[in-house]
Amino acid sequence: MAEFSFHHGGVSVPDLAAAIAWYDRVLGFALERRFTIAPGCRAAMLRKGALRFELFEVDGAAPLPEDRRVPQRDLRTHGTKHLAFRVADLDAFLDEMAERQADVALVVREAFGSGCFIRDCAGNLIEFVAEPDG
Structure with missing residues (x-):
């Protein structure tokens, strides 16, 4: 390949x-x-x-539909969902996003890893993931 x-x-x-x-x-x-x-x-x-x-x-261009701004509802529409970036420390990243007044749409903490979605200035979702050590 x-x-x-x-x-x-x-x-x-x-x-x-x-x-x-x-x-x-x-x-x-x-x-x-x-x-x-x-x-x-x-x-x-x-x-x-x-x-x-x-x-x-x-x-x-048509505006971003409201459902595309909410992670759980966005999954119900076919198409590309978001990009995801890795961060070393989710809590430190969330603190930085709060300082920069980012719109945090969702924070998830699971055994396999934690992450969050933020919305850019147009409402597009961007994911940030912190994986557990090991």
Whole structure:
């Protein structure tokens, strides 16, 4: 089978400039470049170390449905659900998110690991997972 590795995830947002600022302020992603994909579709590639995140602003795009903003209800809609990133310490991460005024949608603590979902400035869900040692 061909080898491959993760390159980036992407989300559509209603305000590209606001989203670039949010991903920088809350998660530390820096703007790598802005570009146009097609008429009426502006995009930006953000980077944090080896991670990349692509944002799209499309003229006339439909708003994010309310169910897509709630982790338990989002599962009831087919399609891509979210990206998940690993964190070393969930509690420390949650403290940092509180300081940065992030919208925490859900915190889960299970024997196999803990995690949380936050919403970006457009309501898109992003998961952060802390796995137990060993």
